[in-house]
Amino acid sequence: MDTRSAPGSDPTTRRAERVAAIDTWRRLLVFQRRSMNELDDELRAERGLDLEEYDVLLHLTEAGRDGLRMGEIADRALLARSSCTRVVDRLERGGLVERAHEPQDRRMVRVLLTADGRAAQRRAAAVHVRGIERRFSSRLSPEDLVDLRRVLTRLEES
Amino acid sequence: MDTRSAPGSDPTTRRAERVAAIDTWRRLLVFQRRSMNELDDELRAERGLDLEEYDVLLHLTEAGRDGLRMGEIADRALLARSSCTRVVDRLERGGLVERAHEPQDRRMVRVLLTADGRAAQRRAAAVHVRGIERRFSSRLSPEDLVDLRRVLTRLEES
DNA sequence: GACGAATAGTTCCAGATGGAAATATAGCGG
DNA sequence: CCGCTATATTTCCATCTGGAACTATTCGTC
Secondary structure: OOOOOOOOOOHHHHHHHHHHHHHHHHHHHHHHHHHHHHHHHHHHHHHOOOHHHHHHHHHHHHHOOOOEEHHHHHHHOOOOHHHHHHHHHHHHHOOOEEEEEOOOOOOOEEEEEOHHHHHHHHHHHHHHHHHHHHHOHHHOOHHHHHHHHHHHHHHHOO | OOOOOOOOOOHHHHHHHHHHHHHHHHHHHHHHHHHHHHHHHHHHHHHOOOHHHHHHHHHHHHHOOOOEEHHHHHHHOOOOHHHHHHHHHHHHHOOOEEEEEOOOOOOOEEEEEOHHHHHHHHHHHHHHHHHHHHHOHHHOOHHHHHHHHHHHHHHHOO
16 A cells, blocks of 8 residues: 555645654654653552563463563563563562573573462552553543554554 | 443453453554664664754754753653753763853753754754654555544543 | 742762673584 | 584673752742
8 A cells, every 4th residue: 555645745745744744753652651651650659560570470471371481571571681680580589480490401591470470460450451541541432442553553564 | 522332342342342452552562662772773873862862952953042941851851850961961062062051040051052963953863754754654644644643632631 | 138948950879771791501513 | 522603591881760869049038
């Protein structure tokens, strides 16, 4: 599909459209940053977890019984390897996860949720989901969500 | 307007919709984080500026002749006051901005772009806009942008 | 005018970040 | 089985971040 402006629009119009698209990008950015700051504050205040820690717990929950290796966590949570080490350190100190060396390949570390970790994830999810619904889901109609998903699909392409 | 699900949808459907909305939120998040990381890398590599520094230069450019005070910069760039001090320090060391005490109220600092700063902003904008168009504008049709703006307007409300 | 409260900005501090170097382990070719 | 290379993770380092404490200046009240 041709996503460019309709032929025949003059250069001035084309330029205005480019600027308007960039402005939309900025609004999206500001909305996300504000929301993330607030969600992070909420989670810290009510559950003593930051957003990275919660995200790692969530990925581990989704991964199920076998947990994840450090590298898998880093990739899924968009973290540098070194940051991942430290986040898992903190979670381990708090008793929410355990590290276990893979017997077959002792270079690898398998990270597993503890019972406390599972409980903490559930309790944090309640707060976090509430925050997302307040700022996001509850403001959008089903049609808005359909449109937004279509837009996202185009943005994620290739 | 009622943004909730249509009446009559059963609890299972309602739950699936809630989960789907949260998933959309996550996709949006991942897209933004990836894009920002890449845009930041590009700007550093090609212009030696990070995204915060560029953003401050952009706000100063938009503000025009009189520049901005530190607090105004912090508010617009979503920066803590202390972070703002340091970003402006770096820009000042690079000769891109100047600090001037307000004669009327010597508590306030007015930050002004230098000629070098204006040039740097323009040169950085070329790179940054190109990056945004590659990842965002060029992938969306005019209709997509209209829909996205409508969604954003709802999200920004109150 | 002096004094306490308010405001703008900077400095200090504790903690987080990513990338480079270091460490530990595995796999491969001879 | 030895050395070489590749891979997974951690440690180190230079730098960034926000919030609290601090400094400088102004304002309001008496």
